Amino acid sequence: xxxxxxxxxxxxxxxxxxxxxxxxxxxxxxxxxxxxxxxxxxxxxxxxxxxxxxxxxxxxxxxxxxxxxxxxxxxxxxxxxxxxxxxxxxxxxxxxxxxxxxxxxxxxxxxxxxxxxxxxxxxxxxxxxxxxxxxxxxxxxxxxxxxxxxxxxxxxxxxxxxxxxxxxxxxxxxxxxxxxxxxxxxxxxxxxxxxxxxxxxxxxxxxxxxxxxxxxxxxxxxxxxxxxxxxxxxxxxxxxxxxxxxxxxxxxxxxxxxxxxxxxxxxxxxxxxxxxxxxxxxxxxxxxxxxxxxxxxxxxxxxxxxxxxxxxxxxxxxxxxxxxxxxxxxxxxxxxxxxxxxxxxxxxxxxxxxxxxxxxxxxxxxxxxxxxxxxxxxxxxxxxxxxxxxxxxxxxxxxxxxxxxxxxxxxxxxxxxxxxxxxxxxxxxxxxxxxxxxxxxxxxxxxxxxxxxxxxxxxxxxxxxxxxxxxxxxxxxxxxxxxxxxxxxxxxxxxxxxxxxxxxxxxxxxxxxxxxxxxxxxxxxxxxxxxxxxxxxxxxxxxxxxxxxxx
Amino acid sequence: xxxxxxxxxxxxxxxxxxxxxxxxxxxxxxxxxxxxxxxxxxxxxxxxxxxxxxxxxxxxxxxxxxxxxxxxxxxxxxxxxxxx
Numbered sequence: 144x145x146x147x148x149x150x151x152x153x154x155x156x157x158x159x160x161x162x163x164x165x166x167x168x169x170x171x172x173x174x175x176x177x178x179x180x181x182x183x184x185x186x187x188x189x190x191x192x193x194x195x196x197x198x199x200x201x202x203x204x205x206x207x208x209x210x211x212x213x214x215x216x217x218x219x220x221x222x223x224x225x226x227x228x229x230x231x232x233x234x235x236x237x238x239x240x241x242x243x244x245x246x247x248x249x250x251x252x253x254x255x256x257x258x259x260x261x262x263x264x265x266x267x268x269x270x271x272x273x274x275x276x277x278x279x280x281x282x283x284x285x286x287x288x289x290x291x292x293x294x295x296x297x298x299x300x301x302x303x304x305x306x307x308x309x310x311x312x313x314x315x316x317x318x319x320x321x322x323x324x325x326x327x328x329x330x331x332x333x334x335x336x337x338x339x340x341x342x343x344x345x346x347x348x349x350x351x352x353x354x355x356x357x358x359x360x361x362x363x364x365x366x367x368x369x370x371x372x373x374x375x376x377x378x379x380x381x382x383x384x385x386x387x388x389x390x391x392x393x394x395x396x397x398x399x400x401x402x403x404x405x406x407x408x409x410x411x412x413x414x415x416x417x418x419x420x421x422x423x424x425x426x427x428x429x430x431x432x433x434x435x436x437x438x439x440x441x442x443x444x445x446x447x448x449x450x451x452x453x454x455x456x457x458x459x460x461x462x463x464x465x466x467x468x469x470x471x472x473x474x475x476x477x478x479x480x481x482x483x484x485x486x487x488x489x490x491x492x493x494x495x496x497x498x499x500x501x502x503x504x505x506x507x508x509x510x511x512x513x514x515x516x517x518x519x520x521x522x523x524x525x526x527x528x529x530x531x532x533x534x535x536x537x538x539x540x541x542x543x544x545x546x547x548x549x550x551x552x553x554x555x556x557x558x559x560x561x562x563x564x565x566x567x568x569x570x571x572x573x574x575x576x577x578x579x580x581x582x583x584x585x586x587x588x589x590x591x592x593x594x595x596x597x598x599x600x601x602x603x604x605x606x607x608x609x610x611x612x613x614x615x616x617x618x619x620x621x622x623x624x625x626x627x628x629x630x631x632x633x634x635x636x637x638x639x640x641x642x643x644x645x646x647x648x649x650x651x652x653x654x655x656x657x658x659x660x661x662x663x664x665x666x667x668x669x670x671x672x673x674x675x676x677x678x679x680x681x682x683x684x685x686x687x688x689x690x691x692x693x694x
Numbered sequence: 695x696x697x698x699x700x701x702x703x704x705x706x707x708x709x710x711x712x713x714x715x716x717x718x719x720x721x722x723x724x725x726x727x728x729x730x731x732x733x734x735x736x737x738x739x740x741x742x743x744x745x746x747x748x749x750x751x752x753x754x755x756x757x758x759x760x761x762x763x764x765x766x767x768x769x770x771x772x773x774x775x776x777x778x
Contacts, residue, residue, distance in 0.1 A: 228753045229730040232760045236723040239764055362745030383739075384749050390733045398731060421772075428765040431757050438754050 148300040151474075154483025155300065155490060158343070159317070162336050162491050166324030169331040179524035181255055184329035184531060185506045187416045189250070195334055196426050199499075200413040201433045202337035204231075204404060206285075207292030207493035210344070210440055215465040217444025218452075221373050221381045223389055225441055226397045231434035234401035235427040242405065242427075243420045244575045247671040248664055256503075257411050257571045258511040264574050266660025267582040268515055273589055274567050275511035278408040281564040282504045284556030285407070286541040289493035289500075290314055291466060291550050296486045298455055299470035311546045317490070318497075322538045325498045326531050330416055333498040340495050343488035345436065351446075351485075352439045355476055359449045365442075368449035383445075388628045392617045395632035403565045403634060406572065408503035409496065419673035440469075447472040497538070505533035555613040559600055562616065562634040566592040569638075569645050575669065578662050584648035592641030599633040719770040726760040 173190065175183045182189055191199060209227070216224030245260065254260045258278065262271035293314055297303070303310050324332045356362050366383060373381040380389050404410060417423055447468045454471060457464040470489070473482045509530040514521050521529070544553050570585045602622055605614035617630035652659070729735070736752040743751040 222749060225750070225753065229756065232730045232753075232756050233727045235760055236726045236764055239723055239767070240720060356745075363742065364745075366745060366747055366750075383747060385733060385737050390737065394731045394733060424764075424768045428761055428768060431761050434757050434760075435754065438750075438757070442750070 148474075148479070150479035151300050151483035151486060152302065154480050155296075155487045158339075158484070158487035159490060162339055162494065163320045163324065165335050165339065166321070166332040166494075167327060169324070169335040170328040172328075172331055172335055179527050181506065181509065181523060181526045181530055182253070184527045185255055185502055186412065187330040187334055189416060190418050191334065191416045191422070192418050193422050193425050193429075196413070196417040196422050197429050198337040198341050199330075199334045199416065199495075200410065200426060201430055202333065202340050202492070202495040203409055203413045203499045204430075204496075205433045205437055206289060206496040207489050208285075208288040209437065210489055210492060211292045211295050211466045211469055212288075213437065213441045214444035214447065214469050215454075217441050218447050218454075218468045219381070219444075219465055220378075221369065221383050222385050223380065223393060224444065225438075226393050226400070227441055228434060228438045229394075230397040230400045230404075231437055232431065233398060234404055235431060237401055238405045239424065239427045241572055241575055242414050243423055244669040245411065245571075246414060246417065246420060246423055248575070248668045249415050250673075251668045251671045251675060251677060252664065253677055255415070256408060256507045256510050257406070257567065258507060261570050261574060262511070262515075263663035264578065265570065265580075265582040265585065266663065267586075270570060270582055270586055270589075271511050272515070273586065274570060275507045277563055277567050277589075278507050279504050281560035282408055282500050283537065283540060284544070284553045284560055285409075286497050286500045286504075286537065287544040287550075287553040288557050289497040290318070290541065290545045291553065292493045293317060293490050294545070294550070295464065295466040296470050296489050298464070299467055299474055300486065311542075314545065315542055317494075318538055318542050321494050321498060322501075322535050325501060325534055325538075329531075330412070330499065330502055333495045333502075334416075336491065336498075337495045340488065340491045343484060344492060347481075347485040347488045348436055348439055350481070351443060351473075355443075355446045355450075355472075358476060359446060365445050365449040369445040372448050389617070389630060392630040392632055395635040396616065399565060399632045399634035399638070400561060402568060402572075402638070403561045406564045406567050408507055409500040412499055412503040412506065443469050443472060450475060497541070501534040501537040501541075502530070504537045505530040508533045558613065558616055559597070562596040562600060562637055563593060565634045565638045566596065566641050569642055579649065580645050581649040581652040581657070581659050583652050583657060583659075584645045587648050588641040588643075588645030591644040592637040595640050596633055596637035599636065603633070717767075717771045719767050722763055722767055726756065726763045729759060730756040 173188065175188050177183065213224055213227045218224075245257075248254065248260060248264075252259075252263060254263070256275065256278070258271040258275040261274050262268060265271075297313055302313055328335075356365060359365055359368075370383045373383060380386065385393055405414075414423060417426070450472055452468055452472050452475065454463045454465050455467040456462065470486065473485045477485065509526050513529050514526060518525070566589050569580060569588055573580065574585075599618045599622075600616065601612045603614050603616070603618055604611050608614065616633050618633045618636065620627050620629050620631055730753065736749050738749065739747040741748060746754075
């Protein structure tokens, strides 16, 4: 009952209110002359330095859902859940050079979204539209999942009700506040809040990894408790180590997720908001600090096993909500006030990515649908306005997903989201390096990858939970006719097919001399840095602020 | 984008020297991409370190490998001051 958690609720609410106030004040932080421009509202003026970028991108990539779901996966499946660590290690060297190129070309041409880049590079509104829609569809369930993170915390604090509306009222209020300050302050709001969020998370986790092992008899006994639990369970693929059948899945999932992460519109938004190439490169060295944090957070799942945590019941009778594992662990082991701080860290941790994701989705809609198809002569002020309103619509949609649909639906969609966003890899990531692919071939490759990916996800079943479709991303290779029990990550297979189709069709279309459009970028654009002028004067908000003298 | 195209974008910067990403140091970046993805290295229990099985401490240690490599590559490929 909520009365037993009064201290937690008070601490949680106070921190939440503090952060909301910061969100509104953020509009005045590093304020521009004119907020009525998408560069200001949607990219914070493209002016963030090293520290802000570190907090912003870190707060953006390592979301509340991650903090709740990864330990829940460790709790349930063991070693397989630790893929989050190699995943967040390989990503930085992988994108070290790629993102600098994207930043440079976007700086020169005033691109706000990856689809803007594809539009100019491949001269294809259709391909750009596909990229934009893919981005929006992949991002929406991700926003909804941030609510699942908050909900796990609220549930543990006993803030629940019988009717659907009563149960969801706190989330609706939280998102209404979030929507209001994002509308007002744009990307500056999550950038400022990220400082508080990350500070809280670091404090909570450092305390947890020192204090909890001390209480639970040391790390050795925590791992032994987990080992004993998995040995006793009948599931074939759990354990504190990998077995012969899930190693391929582990590695391909880590690699595929890393490739997908920086294709998500919200990560690109965070990167484009930085001031220059050096900021990005330095951050690629500094962001792994969050990976260490994530690794330690993952191990909370084992601590929960050692502490004998029982997750709270789920929405349906007889099911359990494994996302409550970490909140229940904190509730059991920490004093009330500190558990309140930890819950606030998770709750606020949901707000930062939710704000950035809604801004990214809104930018995609504005630049690549509204401006391309609805109002071609939109002024920068109109663009900013449309984006602000779209960000509200996106959030209402996310809340509706959680209130009216089974949260499992959002989880399934997010699973699909990772696979479909990977299908933009040839056009966006490889497109930064080469114009070799034919635009028509890229569209065909995208379609092939999407189709195959969806079919494969549909086939994945989980006998222990009784789900027949969309039960995970580990595709049994035996379904392709191989005589093996190994599984592989769906996204990797889909994107390889996508690439193969794009490459083959490029050869065909070139041989048939089908028109390929013009490339609107020059090789030099990919190395531009702070201080270089824009090539599209029409998109500047005013001449002097964007066109700095060349040093 | 639907914005009216500017008349022939000038390329005033084409001749200036830039830090391009062709440095051989960049090949080093493949090390922290490939090494963490080889399960044979980390998929074992012993030796344990502070109670952590090898699976866990070694993968956490790859974070340092990643940081060291990206930092090294950044330092070695950085633009020299005053070059541009």
